Amino acid sequence: MRFRHADGTTVHLSYGTNVHDADDLEDVGALLDRYATPVRERLGADRLGLGLWLPEPAATALARDRSGVDRLRAELTARGLEVVTLNGFPYRHFHAPVVKRDVYLPDWSHPARLDYTRDLAAVLSRLLPDDAVRGSISTLPLGWRAFWSPAHRERALAHFDELGRELAALARTYGRPVRVGFEPEPGCVVEDAAEAAAHLTGLDPEAFGVCLDTCHLAVAFEEPEDALTTWAGAGLPVVKVQASCALHADDPSGPATAATLASFAEPRFLHQTREAVPGAGRIGCDDLDEALRPGALPGRGPWRVHFHVPLHAAPAPPLRSTRPVLESALSALFAGERALTDHVEVETYTWSVLPPEQRPDGPDGLVDGIAAELDWAHRRLTGIGLKEVSG
Template sequence: MKTPYGHLTYCSNIHAGESWKDHFAQLKKYIPHIKQEASPHQPFGIGLRLSNIASLELEWEENMEAFKQWLQQEDCYVFTMNGFPYGSFHHTRVKDQVHAPDWTNYDRFQYTLRMAWLLAELLPEGMDGGISTSPLSYQFWHEPEQMDEVFVKATKHILGVVEELIQIKDVTGKMIHLDIEPEPDGLLGESEAFFEWYTQYLLPMGIDYLHDQFGYGETQAVAAIKEHVQLCYDICHFAVCYEDHAAVLEKLRKLGIKTGKIQISAALKGAFCQDLQMRGAVVDAFEDINESTYLHQVVAMQKDGSLIRYPDIPIALKDAANEFTTEWRAHFHVPLFVDHYGVLGSTQKDIEQVLQLHQQQPFTTHLEIETYTWEVLPGDMRLPIEDSIVRELEWVQGLLKRKSTSAATNQAASNQTYHA
């Protein structure tokens, strides 16, 4: 749905299924109710997750036409896609395989091209479209001496997508961007790694590549790259890494790099105090939520401000007695509207901060809620999934409205003081 601060939706990766038939069945089951509750008087945008298998099947003309007719019938539209998980994302052990195949693999390249053409087919006129994707690879798959080769190979595939996105724009008039999503322990795990890759690999290699493909000069090549390769600002991921959101946004502006979408998401955190009983309760709470499907990277803040990174909760638990640790943050996409889960808290404040910064100086038109860990909710707060999604959408809408009203009040007070 359109808000004063961009198109707001949720990511459909919450719904199980890997074939297009499964994807479409889930959309038909849940979207009408969600739209009726959250966006009854205006079109509702969909954040579409497509597995590789589903993307192949949606290319079939009969499937695409049926989907487009359904979108028109339900007053819905697709403006952003999740192209991070290539394969199974539900009812199986995912863990580090969420990165497979990575950007060094031709299959990832082909999958992303396919999604770009599908999005061009679905995207309404006059609207840009985005595809979020993995942070190139998973860092623990590669030895240090391999890293330069990995970056070069992955970047070549990214630039092949840029070439295709330029052609899509020329042919269809649709502007689509690839949104790189940093994630803890990804090859681009934090904002600084993203900036280094963008300036040291993507731009220099891209200038030469687009000169060879299209005869672009440096200025034109840089402009095309910055239009078609953007950042996916996943608040959960950045919060886990204790990122300074204002500083990240300032560097984006300084470098002229755009943000394709904000993924509105919350992580879990637990404070470690000196009281051994309370400290034990926090450790027990993390142990209780440990599960075997997804990666739950943990980043620990130390008393001196340094960080220790653990690839998953079981590894962090082995270091739970570290007396220098003051806080753990774990990669769980937990519900937005709750800030505490027993002795654990959430990084809800990071969402509030990022959206407030966005209101002050908008930096994207795509807002996508990504929550898929609902099991942490207390039993009395659990609702059917469609009602939980509506609650998320309403919480974000309320936050945007509240922040907007507060900003207007402060501005009015400032004006009165000035005139006085």
């Protein structure tokens, strides 16, 4: 779906396909008919954007087969689908039984991360619709903090230099840039807005910027306008926004709250937990089950948990979602005289690990859930003042 800002910017709305289990190119092709096309039909939309996740084997295969990219582009077009953004954070096996910290590997110090992102940029340059202004790729915020050292940073900077040159060459070849956005996330080298400015200032803004994930922003107890001000001052563009919501617990010390939170602790994904402690700032644990252990956190202030919950459906009390942070972020990005980004990706990849009673009932239920999230985002964007562009 596309929208027009008052300044003339075309804003693209998509959903992230990393919600679907895909290990290779065949799996990627299958999800177009099983999920993406039915979502578009549920919405009654002429065109639906995908924030496409290409696992490394698929990205490698397509980067070496230009005709394969052209076939994929034709298959997308035939189904009323389009791609202007790729999710380049997970490398592969994102729906393995246990992912946890493996999602941060390879990090940006490793040549494999450079190769993967290089391949994604080459593929996206050919997938872009003819009238798209540019493409975007979201990526991990350097790496997990415990794995990082000054030597890792030096290798990463060398990789950024090399990738920047290749992105510039692709822009010259295809006439449109592809930008890479680093996605601050709790527990990573770049966790919040200030760390993004500290680590990323000086990179070429024509090639690099920030991917604003509103779940991650909320878990860090940051305000969208403050983050945007910090990044603007550092010369960091918002390459894309991932529309997402975290869990919020006002009183984590209550027995009912703890029991409800425990239903979200699961073995696949990492659910970093942060507490806003009065007078002490932000403290936290690397996973929800760790945070729930007696004494792990003080429990004197509210908790926020890195668990992407559906945009349109509030969790059962006593929990709530951080949807107000998402709403504030969208207003800060689009309610002004100038659009501050042009790619919005709904990224709730955790449908399959929600508490059992909240999970969708099979593939059709997942289609309904994704469509409901996109409908919420559509209504929010038009409520801000964006105009839908049909056709």
